[in-house]
Amino acid sequence: MATTDYLTVTALTQYLKRKFDVDPYLGKVYLTGEISNFRLRPHAHQYFSLKDDHAKISAIMFRSAFEKLKFTPETGMKVLVVGRISLYEPSGSYQIYVERMEPDGVGQLYQAYEQLKKQLSQEGLFTAPKRPLPRFPKRIAVVTSPSGAVIRDIITTTRRRYPIAQIVLYPALVQGNDAAADIVRQIQRANANGTFDTLIIGRGGGSIEDLWPFNEEAVARAIAASQLPVISSVGHETDTTIADLVADVRAATPTAAAELAVPVLSDELVKLQQQRTRLVNAMANRIKFQQERLNQLLSAYVFRQPQRLYETYVQRLDRAQQGLTQQMHTQLQTWQQRTQLAQQRLSSQSPLPRIHQAQQTVQQTQARLQTEMRRYLTAQETHVAQLASGLDYLSPLKIMSRGYSYVTQDDQIIRQTAALKPGPATIHLSDGTATVEIKTITPATEENHD
Numbered sequence: 005m006a007t008t009d010y011l012t013v014t015a016l017t018q019y020l021k022r023k024f025d026v027d028p029y030l031g032k033v034y035l036t037g038e039i040s041n042f043r044l045r046p047h048a049h050q051y052f053s054l055k056d057d058h059a060k061i062s063a064i065m066f067r068s069a070f071e072k073l074k075f076t077p078e079t080g081m082k083v084l085v086v087g088r089i090s091l092y093e094p095s096g097s098y099q100i101y102v103e104r105m106e107p108d109g110v111g112q113l114y115q116a117y118e119q120l121k122k123q124l125s126q127e128g129l130f131t132a133p134k135r136p137l138p139r140f141p142k143r144i145a146v147v148t149s150p151s152g153a154v155i156r157d158i159i160t161t162t163r164r165r166y167p168i169a170q171i172v173l174y175p176a177l178v179q180g181n182d183a184a185a186d187i188v189r190q191i192q193r194a195n196a197n198g199t200f201d202t203l204i205i206g207r208g209g210g211s212i213e214d215l216w217p218f219n220e221e222a223v224a225r226a227i228a229a230s231q232l233p234v235i236s237s238v239g240h241e242t243d244t245t246i247a248d249l250v251a252d253v254r255a256a257t258p259t260a261a262a263e264l265a266v267p268v269l270s271d272e273l274v275k276l277q278q279q280r281t282r283l284v285n286a287m288a289n290r291i292k293f294q295q296e297r298l299n300q301l302l303s304a305y306v307f308r309q310p311q312r313l314y315e316t317y318v319q320r321l322d323r324a325q326q327g328l329t330q331q332m333h334t335q336l337q338t339w340q341q342r343t344q345l346a347q348q349r350l351s352s353q354s355p356l357p358r359i360h361q362a363q364q365t366v367q368q369t370q371a372r373l374q375t376e377m378r379r380y381l382t383a384q385e386t387h388v389a390q391l392a393s394g395l396d397y398l399s400p401l402k403i404m405s406r407g408y409s410y411v412t413q414d415d416q417i418i419r420q421t422a423a424l425k426p427g428p429a430t431i432h433l434s435d436g437t438a439t440v441e442i443k444t445i446t447p448a449t450e451e452n453h454d
Contacts, residue, residue, distance in 0.1 A: 014093075021091040024098060030089035035100060036108055037061070042079045052077070054085065054100065062099035063087070069103050074116035074216075082108035113212050117219050120246060124224055134252040135233040137264065140272075141201035143170045144265055145194035145232070147187060150175040154206045154237070154258040161262035166269045172200070178207035183217035188226040195231050202265045203230060205247065206237035206258050215239050218247040227251055237261035404434035413442070421447045 011019075024030055037054035044050070050065045063085070077083065087102040107115045124130060144162070148154045150173060159171050174190035177183040187205065194203050205227070207215070217223060218238045227234050227250045236251035237258050248254040255261035306313050396402060404410075411418045413429040424445050431438045 013096075017091065017093050017096050021093060024089055024091045027089075033087060033089055033100060035061075035085050035087070037083070037085075039077050039079055039081045039083055042077055044076065050077075052079075054083075062092075062097060063102050064099060065102040065105065073105060074113050075107065075119055076116075077105065084108050113216060113219075117212075117246070120219065120221055120224070121249070124221075124246065124250070129224065129228050130249045132228065137233050137235070137253060138201045139267065141169055141266060143172060143200045144202045144204060145172050145174055145197070145200040147174045147176050147190045147194065147203065147205040148207055148258075149178045152178070152208055154208055157258040158204060158206075158262045161259045162266055165263065166266035168269065169266050178217060179210070179214050180217070184220035184223050187217060188222050191223075191226045191230055191234075200232055202235065203232040204235045204237065204255075204258075204261050204265060205251070206235075206255075206261060207239070208258075209240040209243065215243060215245055218245040220246075223247055224250045235261045235264055401434060404432075409433045421445050 035054060037056050040053040040055050040060065042050070042052040047067065049067050050070050052063050052065075054061050054063050083105050084107075085100070085102045086104040087100045089098060089100050091098045146155055146158055148158075155173055162169055162171055172194075174194050176190040177186040191203065191205065194200055205218075207218070209215075212219075215238060218236075224246045227236070227247055233253070234251040235253045235255055236245070236248045237255040237260065238245045238247055241256035253264055255264055301307065410432050411424075411429050412432065413424060413427070416423070418424055418429070424442055426442050426445070429440055429442050431440055
């Protein structure tokens with residue numbers, strides 16, 4: 005066989021893909037199976053497998069189809085899918101392109117309801133503290149359809165029970181794909197207004213598909229975030245929506261919602277009249293009681309003879325003054341006696357004799373000191389005179405008075421002829437000086453000495 009007779013893999017795969025695509029039985033397949041290998045990819049195409057006990061097929065669900073699902077698929081969930089079978093050329097495997105999916109056994113809305121209920125319950129939205137309803141609301145906002153019976157029932161019931169309250173309608177779609185966003189927007193508008201006391205959201209009965217906007221997560225979170233206390237009245241009494249679980253109060257019907265929101269004005273007026281009567285009677289009884297008590301006090305002897313109030317105190321004051329005077333006198337005598345005893349002890353221990361004795365000792369010591377000082381001075385004078393005599397004997401003037409003199413030249417004492425030089429010189433005598441002129445210097449020799 006020639007090489008040109010062989011098919012390429014691409015050609016064979018394209019041939020098989022065309023077979024899949026033109027097969028009328030594979031163009032729309034209804035398939036049931038268990039989801040396997042599912043991992044949620046947000047805002048993207050979803051890839052998973054469908055399997056049963058003996059076979060397995062790859063599946064892909066494009067983002068546009070997946071975002072229409074009301075529930076989130078999970079691994080192990082049995083589902084019913086509708087799609088087409090085709091071949092994916094890069095891998096050469098066939099797979100189902102899922103266009104629709106719903107849980108097998110229960111509806112997808114019910115599945116979505118249970119999933120959202122579980123999620124919000126785990127977040128604590130159902131068990132969060134409920135806001136109390138104001139007892140006497142002035143303005144009530146109602147989010148519902150303007151053409152439904154809900155708003156009429158609420159208005160009728162409110163006018164019958166509490167006509168002084170004002171009902172303001174925030175018209176909203178309550179059915180369809182756009183209803184949830186519309187309800188959320190109106191709830192936020194009512195809260196932003198800031199003048200309402202209560203918020204009622206509701207609609208009439210219907211199937212789960214009709215009530216589905218009130219099971220949307222956005223509506224539940226808007227109710228939870230509301231600053232106004234919310235009364236939910238959705239569907240019939242047997243219908244329980246996510247909005248009912250999140251709201252502060254759930255009403256079975258719109259009429260019941262209005263009855264929860266407002267009291268009966270006539271009943272309240274009767275209660276006020278009854279309370280007024282009880283208050284007037286109570287005040288009258290109290291005034292009567294206080295008047296009787298005042299009369300009793302006025303008839304007491306202290307008001308008839310008020311001086312009796314202080315007679316006892318005056319007597320007690322006199323006794324207290326007498327006792328105080330006596331105590332002060334006794335205390336003064338005691339201190340006088342103590343003072344006399346102290347003076348006597350001080351006199352016996354007076355330092356005057358010791359002072360006189362010390363003064364005599366000081367005088368004697370001073371006399372001895374003066375005698376010793378005079379003796380010491382005399383001895384010192386004698387010693388000084390002896391020293392002066394010795395100094396006088398050694399004085400150069402004393403020696404010069406015996407005929408000696410000395411010569412200076414240029415303020416230097418000349419001791420030898422070698423120190424002399426021709427010129428003027430000074431001779432120092434005992435009674436003065438004389439200036440001489442040195443002309444000839446003749447040192448002494450041994451012959452001269454001889």
